[in-house]
Amino acid sequence: MDKNMATPPSQLGRARGVPAVKPKNMKGTLLRLWQITRGHRKGLGWILLLSALASVSAVLSPYIIGRAVNCIDSKEPGLQLLAILAALYLGDWRIRFLQQFLMAGTGQRMILHIRTSLFAHMERLPLSFFDTRQHGELMSRLTNDVDNISVTISDSLTQLMMYGFTITGIFCVMVCMSPLLTAIALFAVLLIFLLTRAVTRRTKVLFRQQQEILGKLNGQVEESISGISMVKAFGQEREMVEKFVENNDAFCRVAARAQIASGYLMPMMNVINNLTYVLIAIASGVMALKGRLTVGEISSFLLYSRQFARPFVEIANIYNNFQTAVAGAERILEILDEACEPEDTADARSAEGVGGAVSFRDVTFGYRPDKPVLRHIDLEIPAGTRVAVVGPTGSGKTTLINLLTRFYDVQEGAILLDGHDLRHYRLGELRRAFGVVLQDTALFGVSVRENISYGHDNVPMEEVEAAAKAAGADAFIRRLPQGYETVLHQGGAELSQGERQLLTIARAVLEQAPIMILDEATSSVDTVTEQHIRQAMFAITRGRTSFIIAHRLSTIRDSDLILLIRDGRIAERGTHQQLMALEGEYAQMYLTQMGRL
């Protein structure tokens, strides 16, 4: 979770020699990244140009210093050279400032752009996308991966540009001055190359081991701390600490080895640099002695020798970061490539003012096509019917709701609303036709009022209060410190389960939808609160089609129609009395729950 937030890959933050995650399709990804940069290209162009210019000073200043040294050596003032040098440094300052300044803006704006478009796309993805992925993983794409992309594009690219020009420039100047000394400098590059290869070869294995043990350690920590109640209840504290110590020690051993191995890279590079410096000092000294080199040229070469090798080191490192970033970009593109919920067609029907008659025509559906959850469901529900759906866990009750609201689409058959296929309605209006109270009482960290009017702008206070009253939530809201304006800082964790449930019901009431859906809305509430909720529901479902899914059969006795679903089929259907008279599964479930069997 190291967020290397758009800063140049810091020498502290990132261990060198850490193997990069290899991208799958480097070329294709880069091409698409290039498309994403549209709108930022002007800024990027300037930044790249400035990076190229930044190499000018690096290439020329040692040469001019050398000339100046020669002048001083021969007792000439050489003011002209100093003026040029000063101009060069001033120019360099301007260029670096502009480049970094522009990069701050462009880089961050690019991140913002990619991040918001990724989010906008994510929002339009079907629910199946979210149901099959871990939230933590999606979050890391929104933060880390997006940041990494920008690091690739702005940082790596500009650095590559600058170093590329610097190396080429210095190389040309050096060859012109002395091919022999250039050869020594190149020898250093060869050494660095060999060193890097040796180090990465060793660290690759070590870092993989480290990652494995780290996973184990983190897993154990997570498990034992989230399960601390049982650790304490069973007096397992000592065992847990022992286990932790074992993992912690193992991790420390491997991590130290990995860090030592990778830690050799930088100081050894420095040693090689010093070695080159020494060799050049000796060789150039000897050459100068023989009159083949001026003192100024020695001076230039010594400065070059320090600057020449460094970029090679950096380039290896940049390439590594680059690969990691491209792999991150691939993960983002993967999301952007996911198909959105289908757009409404031009001839889509308006769902405003629908009556609420629902029919299922031979509906079959499975989250995985080879494993149907619902099979050949046929149903006719006239508008205004109160329908209750019961059945064992996993029988497909919630799936029914997922299909009605088009969170998922049927695979075979069709669901009709007022005689028209759901898929022919405009999706937005269709969902507005449902007032939904879902299993999880998700609330937001805003005020109670905003939570109730969620999804609507500028709802008058009277409407919010009316909805809260209808849901039986008004009384407890008024007891909150700031009433309707109380902000739920902890996303509702400060309320009791029942209170949260009442708020979500008020939220659904406010929708004024012709069809109400309550998915196990009363499962985690005690039976007395449940009765309040049931009364509220009874009032607000009057005249509306409603679907109630409940574990507790006592809550749905007065429904117009009870459906018992088992193994994806409707096993029994009818009113409470009819089903009791049937003495089938429903009757048995009912009696078991009442404690009479």
Add this chain to the structure above:
Amino acid sequence: MKLMMHYIKKHIGMFLIAVVFLAIETFADLLQPTFMSYIVDRGVKGQELELILQYGLIMLGITAAGAVGAVVRNIYASRTSQLIGKEIRLDIYEKVQTLSYENIDRLQPASIVTRITNDVTQMQNFINGIMRIMLKAPVTCVGAVVLIVLQMPALLPLMMVILVCAGLLICGNMKLGYPRFDRMQKKLDGLNRTSREFLSAIRVVKAFRAEEQEREKFGDASGQLAEAGISSMRVMAVFGPLINLTVNAGIVVMLWLSGRETAGEIGRLMACVNYMTQVLFALGMVSNILNSAVRAVASSARVQEVLSEMPAQQEVAEENTGAAANETGGFSAADSGCEEISPREQLSEGSIVFRQVSFAYAGTARPAVQDAVFSVRAGETVGIIGPTGSGKSTLVNLVPRFYDATRGQVLVGGRDVTRVPMAQLRQMIAVVPQKALLFTGTIEENLRWGDKQAGREEICRAAEAACAQAFVEKLPEGYDTWLGQGGVNLSGGQKQRLSIARALLKKPRILILDDCTSALDATTEAQVLAGIRRESAGMTVLLVSQRIATVMKADHILCMEDGRVCGFGSHEELMADCEPYRAIYRSQIGDEDCPGAAAGEGGAFHG
């Protein structure tokens, strides 16, 4: 910072070795230009090849010494920082084991985990950085300046000016940069919060067509982050190049001064120019430190928070004095306390008495349990029922001291629980929580938590009672089946049954069942309850449930409402004079007058 210093002090020897060798490494860098100047001035100018080679050899020797310094420093710096990381992790972990629920609730488990993993890594990287770069940069700077002045004393004023300028710029950079990086980190947290909220509420977002609203919220959070990012990057953009310019200007002035004064030894000038580039490089590293420092300080504050958390509960140190409680930390104290108790003082019976017990969670005004009074004889079964949030779970959590009563006394076996060593108290109690918690390891290892010495036969017997035997045997590796983290490879119902078996295996005096059969269907639940009934003969059982049918036949029924015990007695007694109980009964069973005749042996639990 203070915290990091504390750990560094513990390894001050290794730390100093690393620093000493870092100094050797740095001096090796610094000495090169000086000897280079001898090559030029004495060798080249003096036309002596011998000297050139001689000085060259010395330089090679210095390089070799530098290499040795680098190797030793690398080994020690890496070892030290890893060791420190390890110790901080262990200290947090051990600390957490000694904390009570109240502390852990407040710190939040997920946050503790991040502290042990991410925050420690940040600190560790920073400490490693101190030994790698942070000390090297200033030493290089100061050393280079000293050597320049030694070479050309006339440059002293110039060097002073440059040092002061660079120093001011670095201070400015830190002063303006630090709060901006800090803000950026906070905005990043905000962004994470927003996206987490969105992801967990995705169904609601879609059902209420609130996509646009969420997009705006997210756009706002990322916009703020971008703004904070731009502002901190721009500070760097202003100061970084300015520092470069200062040093470069120094080079120009240096060349100009020596041209004017026609100093005789050109090699010295060359060395000085080389030193200036070393200074430049060292200063360049300073700004890199900033970001890392911000994170390390923030991380260490978060770690410190855990380490300085005072355990909310006190452990009895000496039974004799009784009153004095001493928190020397953790289970070790608990264990030693255990040995100090003489056998005749061992708790041996499972009666439970609540005397005017009230309890409020930290930070809340309203008590979750208020003035609870009741007593249960050893071996009896109490069914506890009441609306959600009425305090049922809280009430039973007071028995094994997961929390301590804010007022009143809880007695187990006739002794105040706060006067009994924690380990001894918990040894005689087994808890089955609402949410079954299993751990990485085999099924058998998990069950053995209850009893380390249990033979396979006993384990099977407990599993049988919890209706777990059948499904465990169907698993390819039976009891040796490896469970992933938190038992991910089992269903909720399977986990609950194993969790019950684990508690039964412990053969406790008191068994607490906290609504632990919620993931089971009615038929299995009835079987499991029957199994528990068989195995729990002689145990005091506290059975929390939502379903009236489950508790109806217990020896006593305790009905709770709004934190108060509103009824305690048999089913008939409560039906007669406890209105909340009657309300629950009506809502679940209906209005019939006499259920006793109809209710059979099925789901009901009686001791």
